[in-house]
Each structure stands twice: as C-alpha cells, then as structure tokens.
Amino acid sequence: MGSIKYISRLFQPTITIPKNAKIKNTEITCKSQKLLLELGLVRPTSSGLLALLPLARRAIDKLEVLVRQSIEEAGGQRLSLPALTPAHLWEKTGRLQDVGPELVNLQDRHGHKYLLAPTHEEAVADLLADVAPLSYKQLPLLLYQISNKYRDEHRPKHGLLRAREFLMLDAYGAHAHEQCARDIYRKVGEAYSKLFDALHLPVYRVEAPSGDMGGSLSHEWQVCARAGEDLIEICPSCSHAAIPSQGKQCSRCGSETDTHSCIEVGHTFILGTKYSEPLKAQFTSSSGVSEPLIMSCYGIGITRLLAASLEALSTDTCLRWPRPIAPYSAIIIGPKEGSKEWLSHADSIEQVYHQLDSIPSLRGDVIIDDRHNMTIGKRLMMADRLGFPLAVVLGKSMYSGQVEVYRSTPGRQFESQLMTLQQMNEERTAINN
Numbered sequence: 001m002g003s004i005k006y007i008s009r010l011f012q013p014t015i016t017i018p019k020n021a022k023i024k025n026t027e028i029t030c031k032s033q034k035l036l037l038e039l040g041l042v043r044p045t046s047s048g049l050l051a052l053l054p055l056a057r058r059a060i061d062k063l064e065v066l067v068r069q070s071i072e073e074a075g076g077q078r079l080s081l082p083a084l085t086p087a088h089l090w091e092k093t094g095r096l097q098d099v100g101p102e103l104v105n106l107q108d109r110h111g112h113k114y115l116l117a118p119t120h121e122e123a124v125a126d127l128l129a130d131v132a133p134l135s136y137k138q139l140p141l142l143l144y145q146i147s148n149k150y151r152d153e154h155r156p157k158h159g160l161l162r163a164r165e166f167l168m169l170d171a172y173g174a175h176a177h178e179q180c181a182r183d184i185y186r187k188v189g190e191a192y193s194k195l196f197d198a199l200h201l202p203v204y205r206v207e208a209p210s211g212d213m214g215g216s217l218s219h220e221w222q223v224c225a226r227a228g229e230d231l232i233e234i235c236p237s238c239s240h241a242a243i244p245s246q247g248k249q250c251s252r253c254g255s256e257t258d259t260h261s262c263i264e265v266g267h268t269f270i271l272g273t274k275y276s277e278p279l280k281a282q283f284t285s286s287s288g289v290s291e292p293l294i295m296s297c298y299g300i301g302i303t304r305l306l307a308a309s310l311e312a313l314s315t316d317t318c319l320r321w322p323r324p325i326a327p328y329s330a331i332i333i334g335p336k337e338g339s340k341e342w343l344s345h346a347d348s349i350e351q352v353y354h355q356l357d358s359i360p361s362l363r364g365d366v367i368i369d370d371r372h373n374m375t376i377g378k379r380l381m382m383a384d385r386l387g388f389p390l391a392v393v394l395g396k397s398m399y400s401g402q403v404e405v406y407r408s409t410p411g412r413q414f415e416s417q418l419m420t421l422q423q424m425n426e427e428r429t430a431i432n433n
C-alpha cells in the first residue's frame with residue numbers, strides 16, 4: 001500500500017460541530033457520524049450521500065481485503081455486474097412492486113427502464129439463465145461482487161449506517177439441491193464468524209424470518225451498539241441471540257434474556273427457486289432433466305460494518321477501530337520545533353519511522369505528525385481522537401534513550417508505556433498486536 005508519510009500532506013478537512021448545530025445536508029444523530037465528520041474522514045455531499053475521504057478510504061480498503069479473503073475461503077469467485085439492472089427483471093420476480101419506493105429508478109434515452117440495484121438476485125439469476133443450461137457437474141457455484149449499492153431511503157440518517165449509496169459484499173450461491181445449498185450456507189456462515197472474530201466485534205447470529213427475499217432459511221448478523229435500530233434478545237448464560245418474540249426466556253437454556261440495540265451488518269438466505277423459477281435459471285440434473293437452480297445469497301454491508309464497529313468500540317470523543325482496519329497502524333510524534341528536545345532529537349524522527357516501517361505488518365502504514373509547531377500534548381490528543389492503535393512519542397524521555405509508546409484500546413483513552421528504541425525493536429510482536 002503506497003501512502004502519505006506526513007500528516008501535514010493528508011487531505012483531512014476537520015471541523016468543529018457546535019452542540020445542537022444543523023450541518024449542511026445532514027443531521028448528526030450518532031457518534032460514528034459525528035466523529036467521522038469532525039475528524040475529516042467523511043463529508044456529506046447531499047442527503048444520505050457521503051464522500052469517503054482518504055483516512056476512511058484506507059480503512060474501507062483494509063476491510064474490503066478481509067471480506068474478500070473470507071468469502072474466497074468459502075469458495076467465492078469474484079465478478080462484477082453493472083450497477084444498472086433492467087427493471088423488467090424485477091417485474092418478473094414481483095419485487096419492482098414489493099420494494100417500490102426504495103428503488104432508484106431511471107430511464108435511458110430510448111425509454112428503457114432501469115434501476116440502480118440495491119441487490120442483484122435478479123441480475124445473477126438472469127446471467128445464469130443466459131449461460132444455461134448449466135450441468136449439475138458445474139455446481140455448486142458461489143459468485144460474489146463488492147460494489148456500491150443504492151437504496152432511496154425515505155429518511156437517510158446516521159451517516160454511513162443508513163446511506164443511500166453504500167458499499168456491499170453480495171454473494172450468490174447456485175445449487176442443484178437444498179442439501180448442497182445448506183452446505184455452502186454453513187461454510188459462508190463460518191467465514192462470516194471468522195471475519196467478525198478477526199475484527200474483535202461482538203457480532204451475534206440471529207435466526208430471522210426470510211421476509212420479502214423468500215426462501216427457507218435466513219440469519220441476520222447483528223453488532224450490539226447503542227445507535228442500532230434493531231433489537232435482539234441475548235441470553236446472559238449461554239449467549240444465544242434471537243429476535244424479540246413474546247417471552248423473554250432463552251429458547252436454549254431457559255434463562256431470562258436481555259434486550260440489546262444492534263446494527264445489522266450481514267445477512268444470509270437460502271432463497272430456493274424464488275428467483276430462478278421466474279427468470280428461468282436452470283440446470284441439467286444427473287438424469288438429464290432441466291430444473292430450476294436452488295439459490296442462496298449472502299450480504300455484508302461494508303461501509304455499514306465500518307460505522308457499526310466505530311459505534312461499538314469508540315468513546316464519545318475518540319474513534320476506536322478494530323485493530324486490522326485502522327487507517328494507519330502507527331503515528332510518530334516528535335518534539336515541538338524550537339524546544340530543547342527538538343535540538344537534540346529531531347533527527348531521531350526519521351530513524352524511528354524507518355524502524356517501525358521495516359516491521360512487515362506496518363510497512364506503508366506508519367505516518368509522522370510533522371506539525372511541529374504544535375506541542376506534543378496537542379498532537380497526542382489528536383492522535384488519541386483519531387484512534388491510532390499505536391502512537392510513538394519522542395519527548396523528554398529521549399534523554400534517557402526511551403520513547404513513550406501509547407496504545408489505544410476499545411472504549412478507553414490512550415495508555416502509555418516507556419520503551420527504549422532497542423526494546424521497541426525487540427517487541428515487534430507486541431507492537432504488531
């Protein structure tokens with residue numbers, strides 16, 4: 001990853017939002033939205049539409065890599081479908097009416113109707129129909145894409161949590177029979193769990209009604225966070241999670257459950273033939289008969305997952321990232337220009353930079369706060385707010401050959417430790433974690 005080395009070069013238009021302020025194009029309703037905007041990581045362009053600025057883009061790029069790894073481990077093959085889907089495909093499945101006002105509709109110069117797709121079941125089924133007949137020997141197939149999706153939210157809010165354009169992983173399984181669909185479904189579920197574990201996020205898998213997607217089996221993946229608009233019941237004894245029903249008793253162990261607000265970051269469905277039948281996506285079975293494919297689908301809202309993890313981990317004033325997706329892993333803060341320490345230690349800044357940058361997992365992921373006209377304290381406070389997993393300060397302790405190392409942890413302020421450069425070198429693994 002190539003990257004900017006000095007903070008002064010970074011495009012990061014920070015602003016201060018006064019209490020109860022009305023901001024152009026947007027209303028501030030949750031902390032990820034407030035912090036991302038204040039700290040210059042996103043900028044609303046119009047209602048429910050946001051520019052992702054360089055720091056946010058870096059985090060999303062890292063998250064995208066993790067998401068790709070996880071779906072490819074489950075056997076996914078990447079493709080890209082056009083963002084525009086012909087409206088007549090959605091007419092055939094009945095969803096043009098069902099989803100109706102949430103669709104962004106448009107028309108080309110010939111009067112052909114399209115929609116900016118919020119999801120691609122129809123487009124995938126149409127593609128599979130177009131290449132038909134698939135042989136049962138080619139199945140199962142798991143096709144995925146990572147692209148921007150569109151939903152004309154009645155009331156977009158919470159910044160990246162409910163935007164009208166959002167980045168999504170969407171994967172589609174094609175199977176010869178239900179059992180095969182269930183096998184892939186389980187594999188993708190395991191890949192999801194691994195991904196959320198790697199992000200150290202409290203994500204719960206909840207059995208869900210299949211709703212307007214149709215089909216036989218469905219789960220939601222929910223992150224617990226105050227800003228969430230969904231509710232789930234979590235059992236304090238066995239951690240089983242379920243959507244709220246009449247009782248507050250855990251269906252698994254009988255204990256009383258607690259209600260939590262949460263944010264849906266992923267879903268999985270076995271769709272059956274709801275899309276393959278009307279769109280004639282068929283395969284040839286082992287006995288030579290044409291049958292509709294059994295389909296499944298899998299989604300992860302990537303921009304939403306980023307915002308949800310910030311909701312779950314940040315304090316009210318400081319961003320906190322899942323360690324693997326922090327925009328930069330480390331920042332180096334040198335002495336204030338003109339100070340006594342500046343005269344003796346300014347040269348060490350580049351030296352420490354090269355030392356950190358030579359750690360493989362930190363390569364291209366370290367930045368120097370070169371705003372040396374500011375005090376160390378001021379810059380450290382800003383680093384704390386941005387949530388750098390690691391901040392290395394070259395201050396007074398340099399006289400005894402030590403740097404101050406600050407680590408950020410979810411929900412907490414910076415915690416510091418003194419280390420010699422030699423120790424820092426030896427503790428590469430500790431720094432890596």
Ligand SMILES: [Zn+2]
Pocket residue numbers: 235236237238239240250251252253254255
């Ligand atoms: Zn229980």
